[in-house]
Amino acid sequence: MAQKKQIEDAVYIYDAIRVPIGKANGIYKNILPENLAAFLIQKLLIRNNLSNNEIEEVILSNAFGTGGNMARYASLSSGLDESISAFTIDSQCSGGLKSVEIGASLIKSAARKLLIAGGMESKSLAPKKAYQSHDERFESNQEFFTTAKFSPNQVGDFPLLEAAKNVALKYEITKEQMLVWANLSHHKAFFAKENGILEPFIEKISKSHKDQSIRHEIDLFKLATNHLIDRTVSAHYNDAAACVLMGNAQEKLKPLARIIATTSVGIHPDFAPEGVIFATKKLFDSSKIKIDDVDLFEINESFALIPLIFAKVFGVEKSKINVLGGSLAYGHPFGASGAVNLIHLIASLKFKKLKYGLAVIPAAGGQATAVLIENI
Secondary structure, X not given: OHHHHHHHXXXXXXXXXXXXXXXXXXXXXXXXXXXXXXXXXXXXXXXXXXXXXXXXXXXXXXXXXXXXXXXXXXXXXXXXXXXXEEXXXXXXXXXXXXXXXXXXXXXHOOOOOEEEEEEEEOOOOXXXXXXXXXXXXXXXXXXXXXXXXXXXXXXXXXXXXXXXXXXXXXXXXXXXXXXXXXXXXXXXXXXXXXXXXXXXXXXXXXXXXXXXXXXXXXXXXXXXXXXXXXXXXXXXXXXXXXXXXXXXXXXXXXXXXXXXXXXXXXXXXXXXHHHHHHHHHHHHHOOOOXXXXXXXXXXXOOEOHHHHHHHHHHOOOHHHEOOOOOHHHHOEOHHHHHHHHHHHHHHHHHHHOOOEEEEEEEEOOOEEEEEEEEEO
């Protein structure tokens, strides 16, 4: 009886796909992020022989926002039955993985049996936003704002850059280490591309589409020059969508992976990238599986220092982190990045024929989400 209950409570990932990641004003400059997500939802139905009323929920993340309930727009555009609920979350960079965490909770509680979670982003079509003149955040010399206020005490328009500098200093991560890691990220991503490792997980709107940011060779001097303003090396803005099909035990579907545990944390916004450390500690505090049991790690590279501090704190071999390259190579489509990371983790485990994987991503405002999975 206990074993049957355990199977019923299990949360499985049945499929996981993304579109090629485009540069801002690149291949998707005229395509709504909602339509990128709708395209993937359609592909999930086709790939898994599902009808348009078998999905019970759609949960999608977005950060820049074209407005409204974008997940509902994507759901209706995809042809899913109008009776299916859909909602959009904004957890900034961690949103794509946070959507998966929410979805896992709904499935584990038996509130839903089959759903789609993930994220979408378009820097190309991000609307211009302005505060009302009577809003305390309004600045008379700035018609539109470029960065939202992530915390009450935020100073400046680029709080994440300051947070990254704070964390780099705290953990004594040098600029040289970051540049070397960025270069390695591109090399690994190029290897994955040349060997078609991610092909089963990528669906293209056009045959000509490809990940636009990967480079076989990068100019470290140019990269260093582009980041002279601070002690950071960061990923670029991008457009993309990524979705996973999740559910409880399904007779007609074959699982790719099982979600073992998820968690999210909040930390001081001035040290936002450090969230990966606290989320990881919290997850393993309550997990029967320990970090030494984990075979591969997908640590978001919105900043190069993030996987470096992770390896330093937990003593993880760098060769186990982001084995197919990370956001520094592929790009960082904010709302979709967490889901992209999870997809790459699944692909890595399949490629290496290994068992346990951990995906962790921090976010603006001082938050982070972690998801532990088992390859099936």
